[in-house]
Amino acid sequence: MRCSKARKLLSPYIDDELTAVQKGLIESHIKDCVRCGSRLEALRGIQSSFARLERPAAPYGFATRVMSGRAERQGSLPFLPPVFTRLMEAAVIAATILIGTKAGSFLGGAFTRQKTTIVSSLYLDNFESIQPRSIGGAYIAMVEGSDEK
Numbered sequence: 001m002r003c004s005k006a007r008k009l010l011s012p013y014i015d016d017e018l019t020a021v022q023k024g025l026i027e028s029h030i031k032d033c034v035r036c037g038s039r040l041e042a043l044r045g046i047q048s049s050f051a052r053l054e055r056p057a058a059p060y061g062f063a064t065r066v067m068s069g070r071a072e073r074q075g076s077l078p079f080l081p082p083v084f085t086r087l088m089e090a091a092v093i094a095a096t097i098l099i100g101t102k103a104g105s106f107l108g109g110a111f112t113r114q115k116t117t118i119v120s121s122l123y124l125d126n127f128e129s130i131q132p133r134s135i136g137g138a139y140i141a142m143v144e145g146s147d148e149k
Contacts, residue, residue, distance in 0.1 A: 001029045
């Protein structure tokens with residue numbers, strides 16, 4: 001395993017989020033690689049430092065104040081978000097239809113112009129005669145000869 005891949009998997013390794021195969025690969029890499037081993041130890045030190053931190057308690061009534069503020073905001077404008085969402089959906093659909101129509105008319109005109117050019121290039125007057133000593137001439141001679149029989 002390369003060090004770049006091992007470094008990406010060190011944090012999930014510490015958090016025990018890897019499969020057994022990945023764990024085995026990391027452990028075998030750490031045994032051989034001093035840099036990755038020291039990086040793993042540094043990450044473990046950071047994790048243990050965070051684990052030792054004291055978690056501050058929320059002030060009294062904090063959850064109640066947050067939830068009441070949320071309820072007030074929900075009660076004041078109950079229909080705005082769904083209406084706004086529907087209007088945005090309608091605007092996107094209308095824009096898609098408009099762009100598709102414009103692109104279709106532009107491409108349709110280009111196709112019609114190209115179609116007339118292709119058709120006019122297939123007239124027999126535009127083809128040159130085949131030289132008798134060429135491969136095409138030999139093929140034509142063979143085909144014409146077999147049709148006469």
